[in-house]
Amino acid sequence: MQESISLQPYVREVEVKIDRDMLAANVFGYGELEGRMIEAQVVIDYQGEMVTARLQYDREKDYPLMSLS
Secondary structure, three states, X not given: XXXXXXXXXXXXXXXXXXXXXXXXXXOOOOEOOOHHHEEEEEEEEXXXXXXXXXXXXXXXXXXXXXXXX
């Protein structure tokens, strides 16, 4: 996932972490990736402007939220 994101235009840095403790086998014997399991950060440089985008699970809202800075 991290490598494919790094191939996108304007991406300067990328970091993706998957919380494997949340990964549980389903009835077919394999786990499925959900948004709440992913923590990601991407730094974009577009025409000299740097933006950091983050995806992080918010336990209080029980939802993965994105933010820009």
